[in-house]
Amino acid sequence: MFFEKLMKKMFIWFSKNRPLNWLAIHCHILHPLSRAFVAGETIDEAIAAVKELNQDGCRATVDILGESVVSPEKIDEVVLEYQRLIRRINEEKLQASVSVKLSHVGLSLGKRFCETRMCHIAETAARYGVAIEIDMEGSEDTENTIEIFRMLRKKYRAVSFRLALQAYLHRTHEQDIAMLAQDGTAIRLVKGAYQESPLVAYQCLEVIRGVCCMLINYFAREDIRARGNHLAIGTHDPILIKHAKEILAEHGLPKDTFEFQMLYGMYVQEQHRLVKEGYPMRVYVPYGTRWFPYFMRRMAERPANVWFVVRGVWRGLFDGEIRHRIMTTLKTMDRKAP
Ligand SMILES: Cc1cc2nc3c(=O)[nH]c(=O)nc-3n(C[C@H](O)[C@H](O)[C@H](O)COP(=O)(O)OP(=O)(O)OC[C@H]3O[C@@H](n4cnc5c(N)ncnc54)[C@H](O)[C@@H]3O)c2cc1C
Structure with a gap:
């Protein structure tokens, strides 16, 4: 237990460490690591992954990787990329929404700045009939995220919005759910993936699970x-x-009353099993080059994920993919040497 907590702290710290983030983007040797949980680096790779998921009966929600961006030019590029993604989802007739982290589209530069960028994305979503899911980040952004979500819902009635809420935050079950439920809201309930203080968040898995069960009920x-x-x-x-399946059965509710959502590359067999049983399943498909913080949070969640990746790297070495990248990088360095 102590070891798991220590690992979690370490990986969350890695996820915020700027030199490590820089290294992950620029050092191509590391890119294959991300492949365990990331669909690829380009929009085409993400679209291909969604097509495959749709063929298997899963819906998708596509996320462009990146967070805490503070350069206005870079933020505008992200908005354009989301607009391109929405058009592609429409053109290819995919069963997919987009997922957005507000700190990727300017929340760090202020609420107003972010709202304007989200409005650009929402206008495109309205035109092309694609739904938007808003991820929840650290607790310092919760209030603004909820306010922006409510503003968007009011302004763009043609768009379906969904908001992620974190069961570990005290405020979620104490105030947010009841307030949002008054308006008839689509929620994605998650446990929460960030390092939060005991002052604002439950720390114990059993308690967080308990809150999840209560909210499912x-x-x-x-x-x-x-x-x-x-x-x-x-x-x-x-x-x-x-628990969710039992509650549905107990109340005699149809299987599509709730939607299950899982992350790309994780428990794929379980995803298929749920689809086979007739439950709606949506897979969160991240893509892009800024994969490091997302990847580190997956490592923080479960030690088993670390072994999953270590095994993948070990196999990669023998398959030659990583070996090939190491050799290419060494050759490039060699050429650059005086
Ligand atoms: C679609 C999606 C979107 C998300 N969006 C957000 C977001 O916007 N903001 C945010 O903060 N977080 C988000 N998360 C992450 C989330 O908050 C959790 O950190 C993450 O999902 C891990 O919690 P868990 O409930 O999946 O299971 P865990 O808490 O990792 O696992 C619980 C227990 O079950 C075991 N276990 C888990 N899965 C299996 C399995 N299949 N078989 C056997 N044992 C298993 C584990 O070992 C552990 O003991 C998202 C997660 C998903 C799936």
């Missing part, structure tokens, strides 16, 4: 569903998945 209630609320459960946790 809440969204199964007839009066809550009748107001147009909808729950997606973003988890790989077998206990929560079992």
Whole structure:
């Protein structure tokens, strides 16, 4: 337990470390590492991954990797990329939404700045009929994220929006869910992936699970569903998945009352099993070059993910992919040497 907590702290620290982030982007040897959980670096690779998921009966939500961007030029590029992505989803008739982290589109430069950029994305989404999911980041951004989400919903009624809420935050079950449920809101319930203080967030897995179960029960209630609320459960946790299935059966509710969501590359067999059983399944598909913080948070979640990647690297060495990249990098360095 102590070791797991230490690992978690270490990986979350890595995820925010600027030199490591720089190294991950510029040192091509490391890129194959990301392949365990990332669909690729380009829009074409992401679209190909979504097509495959759709063929397997899974919906998708596509995220362009990146966060805490502070350069206005870079933010405008991200907005353009989201607009291109939305058009491609429409052209290819894919069952997919887009997922956006507000710190990727300017939240670090202020709420107003971010709102304008999100409006550009929402206008394109309205034109092409693509839904938008808004990820939840660190607790310092929760209030602004909820406010921007509510503004967008009000302004762009033609667009379906969904907001991620983190069960580990006290405020989620104390105030946010009840407030959002008054308006009939689509929520993605997740445990929470950031390092938060005990002052604002539960630290114990059992307690967080308990909150998740309580909120699943809440969204199964007839009066809550009748107001147009909808729950997606973003988890790989077998206990929560079992609980959600049992609640549906207990209330005699159809299997599509909730949507299950999982991350790309994780528990693929479980994803297929749920689809086979008739439950809606959406896979979160990240792509892009800024994969390092996302990748480190996946490492922080479960020590098993670390071994999963280490095994992949070991195999990669023998398959030659990583070996080839190491050799190419060494050759380049050789050429650059005086
Ligand atoms: C679609 C999606 C979107 C997300 N969006 C956000 C977001 O916007 N903001 C945010 O903060 N976080 C987000 N997350 C991350 C989330 O907060 C958690 O950090 C992450 O999902 C890990 O929690 P978990 O519930 O999946 O299971 P864990 O808490 O990692 O696992 C719980 C327990 O179950 C075990 N376990 C898990 N899966 C399996 C399995 N398949 N078989 C056997 N044992 C298993 C684990 O070993 C552990 O003991 C998202 C997650 C998903 C899936």
